[in-house]
Amino acid sequence: MLKIESLTKEMNSKIILHSISFKILPGDIVALVGPNGAGKTTIIKSILGLLNPSSGEISIDGYSISKERKKYIEQVAYVPDNQFFYEELTxxxxxxxxxxxxxxxxxxxxxxxxxxxxxxxxxxxxxxxxxxxxxxxxxxxxxxx
Structure with a gap:
């Protein structure tokens, strides 16, 4: 289960995310929708561990990104729209x-x-x-x- 509690992200004195909370259970299908600038990419980057939240907590299967980062990251997978390949490799x-x-x-x-x-x-x-x-x-x- 992915659990986000009171996730807040501030950049350059601007609040990008304010106290976002939700959970996603195994088997759930979720769409993250919103207008440009709503914070969708910031949420994804925070879940992936690419951005550190200003406050709040993110956990996967009970592993906290802030307290058990290595175990947390082992639970994360990401499939981008444009996969990167070394095209000359088999x-x-x-x-x-x-x-x-x-x-x-x-x-x-x-x-x-x-x-x-x-x-x-x-x-x-x-x-x-x-x-x-x-x-x-x-x-x-x-x-x-």
């Missing part, structure tokens, strides 16, 4: 690269065996060893997991 090389960035810790699910299971599950075997620049948009979206 899909397999890209997965290995992202594993290196995250660390090889088996607890994080990035073992070679897990990568092979993911390739199988997402039906990527036919193109996994091709350079990413040759992929269709749909093929690239497979890497968002």
């Amino acid at each position: 899909g397999r090389q890209f997965l290995s690269f992202t594993r290196e960035l995250r660390g090889k810790d088996e607890q994080k699910g990035m073992s070679n065996e897990k990568i092979e299971q993911l390739i199988e599950l997402l039906e990527m075997k036919e193109f996994i060893d091709q350079e990413i620049h040759t992929y269709s948009l749909g093929m690239k979206k497979s890497y968002r997991y």
